[in-house]
Amino acid sequence: EKNISLANPTKVELTCKLDENSNLKNPQVTWKSESETISHTSKSQNSWSIQLTISTSSQLGSYSCILKGEEEISATFHLQVPKIEGKEKPIITYEGDIAVMVCKTEYAAMAWTWYKSNGTKLVHIDVSPQTDKFQIKRQSASVNRLEILKLTKEDDGVYWCESAFALGSSKGRFELKVLSIMAPLKPFLAVVAEVVILVTTIFLYELYSKKKEKGGEREFDQIEQL
Amino acid sequence: PAPAEAGRAPGPPDGGWGWVVVFGAFVSIGFAYAFPKGLAIFFKEIQDFFGTSYSEIAWVSSIMLATTYGAGPISSILVNRYGSRPVVMFGGLLCGVGMISAAFCTSILQLYICVGFITGFGLALNLQPSVIIIGKYFLKRRPIANGLAMAGSPVMLCTLAPLNQFLFDNFGWRGSFLILGAILLNCCVAGALFRPIGAGTAPVKTQVTGEGKDALKGEITEDGKEVSNPLNVTTENKTEEEEGKDCFEKVNQYLDFSLFKHRGFLIYLVGNVLMFLGFFAPIVFLAPYAKHTGIDEYSAAFLLSILAIVDMVARPTTGIVANSRWVRPRIQYFFSFAIAFNGACHLLCPLASSYTGLVVYSSFFGLAFGMVCAMLFETLMDLVGAARFTSAVGLVTIAECCTILLGPPIGGILIDTFGDYKYMFIKCGAVMVLAGTFLFIMNYYNYRVLAKEEKERKAKEEDPKSVRTENEGRKDWNKDSTQDGPELEPLREQAEGVKKEMNGT
Numbered sequence: 001e002k003n004i005s006l007a008n009p010t011k012v013e014l015t016c017k018l019d020e021n022s023n024l025k026n027p028q029v030t031w032k033s034e035s036e037t038i039s040h041t042s043k044s045q046n047s048w049s050i051q052l053t054i055s056t057s058s059q060l061g062s063y064s065c066i067l068k069g070e071e072e073i074s075a076t077f078h079l080q081v082p083k084i085e086g087k088e089k090p091i092i093t094y095e096g097d098i099a100v101m102v103c104k105t106e107y108a109a110m111a112w113t114w115y116k117s118n119g120t121k122l123v124h125i126d127v128s129p130q131t132d133k134f135q136i137k138r139q140s141a142s143v144n145r146l147e148i149l150k151l152t153k154e155d156d157g158v159y160w161c162e163s164a165f166a167l168g169s170s171k172g173r174f175e176l177k178v179l180s181i182m183a184p185l186k187p188f189l190a191v192v193a194e195v196v197i198l199v200t201t202i203f204l205y206e207l208y209s210k211k212k213e214k215g216g217e218r219e220f221d222q223i224e225q226l
Numbered sequence: 227p228a229p230a231e232a233g234r235a236p237g238p239p240d241g242g243w244g245w246v247v248v249f250g251a252f253v254s255i256g257f258a259y260a261f262p263k264g265l266a267i268f269f270k271e272i273q274d275f276f277g278t279s280y281s282e283i284a285w286v287s288s289i290m291l292a293t294t295y296g297a298g299p300i301s302s303i304l305v306n307r308y309g310s311r312p313v314v315m316f317g318g319l320l321c322g323v324g325m326i327s328a329a330f331c332t333s334i335l336q337l338y339i340c341v342g343f344i345t346g347f348g349l350a351l352n353l354q355p356s357v358i359i360i361g362k363y364f365l366k367r368r369p370i371a372n373g374l375a376m377a378g379s380p381v382m383l384c385t386l387a388p389l390n391q392f393l394f395d396n397f398g399w400r401g402s403f404l405i406l407g408a409i410l411l412n413c414c415v416a417g418a419l420f421r422p423i424g425a426g427t428a429p430v431k432t433q434v435t436g437e438g439k440d441a442l443k444g445e446i447t448e449d450g451k452e453v454s455n456p457l458n459v460t461t462e463n464k465t466e467e468e469e470g471k472d473c474f475e476k477v478n479q480y481l482d483f484s485l486f487k488h489r490g491f492l493i494y495l496v497g498n499v500l501m502f503l504g505f506f507a508p509i510v511f512l513a514p515y516a517k518h519t520g521i522d523e524y525s526a527a528f529l530l531s532i533l534a535i536v537d538m539v540a541r542p543t544t545g546i547v548a549n550s551r552w553v554r555p556r557i558q559y560f561f562s563f564a565i566a567f568n569g570a571c572h573l574l575c576p577l578a579s580s581y582t583g584l585v586v587y588s589s590f591f592g593l594a595f596g597m598v599c600a601m602l603f604e605t606l607m608d609l610v611g612a613a614r615f616t617s618a619v620g621l622v623t624i625a626e627c628c629t630i631l632l633g634p635p636i637g638g639i640l641i642d643t644f645g646d647y648k649y650m651f652i653k654c655g656a657v658m659v660l661a662g663t664f665l666f667i668m669n670y671y672n673y674r675v676l677a678k679e680e681k682e683r684k685a686k687e688e689d690p691k692s693v694r695t696e697n698e699g700r701k702d703w704n705k706d707s708t709q710d711g712p713e714l715e716p717l718r719e720q721a722e723g724v725k726k727e728m729n730g731t
Contacts, residue, residue, distance in 0.1 A: 089395060091398070092394075092395075092396070092397055092398030092401065093398060094398070094400060094401070097400070098275075100274055100275050100277075102274045137277075139277065145277065179397070179398075179401070183397065183401065184397045184400075184401030184402075184404050184405055185404075187405050187408075188404050188405050188407075188408045189408075191405065191408035191409055191411070191412075192408050192411060194412075195408070195411040195412055195414060195415055198412075198415045198418070199414055199415055199418045202415070202418040202419060203418060206421060
C-alpha cells in the first residue's frame with residue numbers, strides 16, 4: 001500500500017512491478033479504481049502501469065493493480081490531498097500567556113482558515129485589528145501559525161486548521177488547555193519545602209554530632225590532665 | 227611537640243561519612259551531566275512557540291554545556307578559597323534561580339541567558355566541587371567512590387527523561403521549567419552533605435608554612451624552638467610572604483598554574499582533549515543513524531536506553547575493578563585501554579546493519595562509555611594528587627570545553643557532506659584509538675621516569691618512609707612530591723610541611 005499526496009492537478013503514473021523470483025508467471029493484470037476498471041494500461045517486461053490525469057477532487061481515491069495467476073496479488077495506491085500535522089496531545093498554556101499553534105503540510109497551500117469548536121459547530125476565527133486577540137502569521141507557503149494572546153479560561157478547547165488545495169482541503173486538530181498559575185505552583189512549593197526541610201535536618205544533625213564529639217573530647221582532656 | 231602532632235594530618239576516612247558524601251556527589255554529578263541532555267524534550271515546543279529555527283534552539287544546549295565546562299577554573303578557584311560545601315550550595319541556588327526565571331522568559335535571548343548561562347554556571351559550581359570532595363574523603367577506596375559517584379549521570383538521565391516528559395504533558399514548558407527549578411534546588415541538599423574535611427585549622431597551617439620556609443633556609447633545627455616562638459615566626463614570615471608574593475604567586479595560590487610543568491598532567495590534558503573530539507558525537511547521532519537505517523523511532527530510543535542501563539552498571543563495576551590490587555598501580559593503562567576499546571567499538575559500528583547488530587553495538591558502547599567516565603577523574607587524581615586536583619580539574623575542563631563543543635558539529639558536517647553516517651563513526655573511532663594509544667605510550671614513559679626519580683630519591687634520603695603523608699599511602703606513589711617544584715604553595719597540606727621540616731633537621 002502506498003500513500004501519495006497531491007496538492008495540484010497533475011499527471012501521475014502508477015507502476016506495479018513483479019519480482020523476478022516470484023512464482024507467478026504471465027499473470028493477467030487488471031487496474032481498478034474504486035468504481036470502475038481502467039482500460040488504458042501499458043505493459044513492459046514484468047511491469048504494468050497506468051497514466052492518470054488528476055484534475056478534480058473526485059478523481060482522488062484508491063487505485064489498485066490486481067495480478068491473477070495461480071495466486072492473486074494486488075497493490076493499492078491511495079491518492080489524496082496532503083495531510084496536516086496537528087498535535088495529538090493537548091497544548092498546555094497559562095492564563096495571560098500566549099498560545100501558539102503551528103500548522104504544517106508538505107506542499108504549499110492556497111489558503112488557510114482557522115476554526116474553533118463550539119459544541120458541534122465550527123466558529124471561524126477572524127483577525128480584526130480591534131480585538132487584538134488573534135494573530136495569524138504565514139511563515140511560509142506550507143506553514144501557518146495561529147497566535148492567541150491574553151489567554152483566558154474561555155480559550156480552552158479544540159481548534160481546527162484547514163488548508164485549501166486545488167484538489168480539496170484537509171484539516172488538522174489542536175487541543176488547547178489553559179491552566180492557572182496555581183497549577184504548577186503547588187508541586188513547586190512542595191519540592192522547595194522538601195529541600196528546606198532536608199537541608200535543615202542535615203545541618204541540625206551535624207551540629208548534634210559535633211556537640212557529642214566535643215563532649216567526648218572534654219572528657220579525654222580531663223583524663224589526660226589527671 | 228605540639229606543631230608536629232597538629233601538623234600530622236590523619237589520612238582520608240575512606241568510609242563512614244564518606245559514603246554519604248558519595249551519595250551527595252552522585253546527585254550533584256547526575257544533575258550536572260544529565261540535565262542538559264534531559265532538556266532536549268522541550269526544544270520542539272519552544273521552537274514552535276518562539277518561531278525560531280532548530281539551530282537557534284540548539285544554541286541553548288551548547289551555551290549550557292560550554293558554561294558548565296568553561297566555568298571550571300572559576301569553580302576551582304572558589305573551592306580553593308571557600309571549600310566544596312558553600313560552592314555547591316550556591317551552585318544549586320543558582321541553577322534553581324536560573325530555571326525559575328526561564329519559566330517567565332519572553333524571548334529566545336532571555337532563554338540563552340537564564341537556561342544557558344545562569345543554570346550552566348550553577349551546574350559548573352556543582353560538578354567540580356563534587357569530584358574534588360571525593361578526593362578529600364577517599365584514598366584507598368577512591369576508584370570505587372569515583373565509579374559510584376559518576377554512576378549518577380546515567381541514573382539521573384533515566385529518571386529525568388520520563389519525568390521531563392510527564393511534566394511537559396501536564397504543565398507545558400513554562401510550568402515544567404518552574405518545577406525543574408525547584409528540583410534543581412536539591413543540589414543544595416547534596417551540598418549540605420559535603421562536610422568539610424582535611425582542611426585542618428588555619429593557625430596550624432601558617433605555623434607549619436612558616437616552619438617549612440625556615441627549614442628550607444636551614445635556620446631552625448629543633449621543634450621546641452618553633453613552639454616557643456610561633457607568633458614571632460608567623461608574623462615575621464607573613465610580612466615577608468606578602469612582600470615576596472607578586473601577582474603571579476597570588477594567582478597561583480588560587481589556581482595552580484604550575485601544573486603546566488607537571489608531566490603527568492600534560493599527558494592527561496593532551497590525551498583527554500583529543501579523546502573528547504570523538505567522545506560524545508556517537509551518542510548524539512545514534513538515534514538518527516538507527517532511524518536512517520530504517521528502524522522505527524521507539525526502537526531507536528530503546529537503543530539509547532540500553533546504552534544508559536549498561537552504562538549505569540559499568541561505572542561502579544569499573545570502580546571496583548580499578549580498585550583491585552592488580553589494576554590500581556597501573557590504572558593509567560586501564561584508562562588508555564578503555565578509551566581504545568571505545569574507539570574500536572565505533573570503528574566496528576558501520577559493520578552492524580541489522581537491529582540486533584546495533585543492540586550489540588549499544589551494549590558495548592555503554593560498557594566502554596561507562597568505563598571511561600568512571601575513571602575520568604580518578605586518573606587525574608592519581609596523577610596530580612588530591613591537593614592539586616582542585617586546580618587541575620578546573621584547567622582540564624576548560625581545555626576540554628573546546629573539543630567537546632566541536633565534536634558533534636564536526637560529526638554533523640561529515641554526515642552532511644558524505645550523506646553517510648559511517649565516516650562519522652570512523653572519525654570518532656580513529657580519534658579515540660589514537661588518544662588511547664597516545665596515553666598508553668606516554669604513561670608507560672611517565673611510569674619509567676617516575677620509577678627512576680624514585681630510585682634517585684631513595685638513594686639520597688636515609689629514612690624516606692618514616693613520614694606517612696596523606697597522599698602517599700602506597701610506596702610507589704611519590705609522584706606528587708617528586709613532581710612538586712620547590713615553590714611554596716600555601717595550600718600544600720600540613721603533612722608535606724612536616725616532611726620538609728624533618729628533612730631540614
